[in-house]
Amino acid sequence: MIRQRTLKSIVKATGVGLHGGRKVNLVLRPAAPDTGIVFHRVDLDPPLSLPADPYAVCDTRMCSGxxxxxxxxxxxxxxxxxxxxxxxxxxxxxVDAPEIPILDGSAGPFVFLLQSAGIEEQKAPKRFLRVKRAVEYREGDKWVRLEPHDGFRLTFSIVFNHPAIDRSSSEVTVDFAEQSYVRDVARARTFGFMQDVDFMRANGLALGGSLDNAIVMDEYRVLNADGLRYGDEFVKHKVLDAIGDLYLCGHPLLAAYSAHKAGHALNNQILRVLLEDRSAWEIVTFEKAAATPQAVSHQFDLALA
Incomplete structure (x- = not known):
């Protein structure tokens, strides 16, 4: 049986909020089966709980909230x-602030925290959201699509017309039947442009951004002294974001995701399009090994490796 997972112990971290620029204390705690992912604003009185939910997503300018x-x-x-x-x-x-700390701008530090706490399998089957019929959402030349697939595969393409990005790969496919999230995706950092900094800060964004938590570019090149972590780090980060945005549906997806020039807003819209068509999806579990697609068992074995 593919089981639900939580942490073995509590783990803590402190960092800076990317957009607010203020110190943030973060505590990750184990939860019972079928709880889901629940965020708690512990700085409020009384504390406020916000479960992961695509219909609770607000402000998709440069992040999902x-x-x-x-x-x-x-x-x-x-x-x-x-x-x-x-x-x-x-x-x-x-969390004791209005945002999660940015840490180094990738998911790598969060992976380290979670692995440090230890991952525990629970006595309940993992509940997957399986896409049964293709759905699509478009805005102009931007689009995103979910299609049936016995596993989880993501294909993303970007267009930025910037020399540093043009020199890297602008399209990538990540198939978790064959690739590892930790090795192939998690370390890809968020990125931005120096010429946008004044505009973003005037709008209350990126107040905590720096070369320590983002890839920063001027008109021609990457300014970070250590360069890129992957040859396709820009588009890989878009895949990293999409994985997180899609997980706000509350279940791991069995689907093929593909997108062109999409971002947080379109990722949220495709979840809403999917969930509002009850014939397009179903919740499934795999309680017998013989019934488990090989791609699915391989994906979750790799996650614990």
Whole structure:
């Protein structure tokens, strides 16, 4: 049986919020089966709980955030991506600020935290959301699509017309039947452009951004002294974001995802399109090894390797 997972112990981290620029304390706590991923604003009185939910997604400018009662938890996508990549179904996330800390701008530090706490399998079957029929969402030349697939595969293409990005790969496919989230995706960092900094900060964005937590480019080149971590790090980060955005549906997907020039907003829209067509999806479990698609068992074996 493919089982649900949580953490073995509590783990803590402190960092800076990418957009707010303020110190953030983060605590990750184990949760019971079928709890899901639940964020808690512990700085509020009383504390406010915000479960992962695509219909709670707010402000998709440069991040995915959750909102309830006028209060928010922003920049959840990198942590959600790490949770999806390691197959963690149930977790309490305590945070004392309106956003998750950015750490190094990738999901790598979250993977390290989760692995440090230890991952525990629970006595309940993992519940997958299986796409039964293709759905698509478009805005102009941007589009995103989910199609039936016995596993989880993502294909993404980007167009930025920037020399540094043009010199890297602008399209990638990641198939978790063959590739490892930890090795092949988790370390890809968010990126931005120096010429956009003044505009973003005037709009209350990227106040905590730096060369320590993002790939930064001027008009011609990457400014980070250590260069890129992957030859296709830009488009790989878009895949990392998509994994986190899609995991806000509350279940691991069995689907082939493909997108062109998409971002957080379109990722949220495709989940809503999918969920609102009840004939396009179903919840499934795999309680017998013989019934488990090989791609699925391989994906979750790799996550624990």
């Amino acid at each position: 959750l909102e309830k009662g006028g209060e928010k938890v922003g920049t959840v996508e990198h942590l959600m991506s790490a949770l999806a990549g390691l197959g963690i179904d149930n977790l309490h996330v305590d």
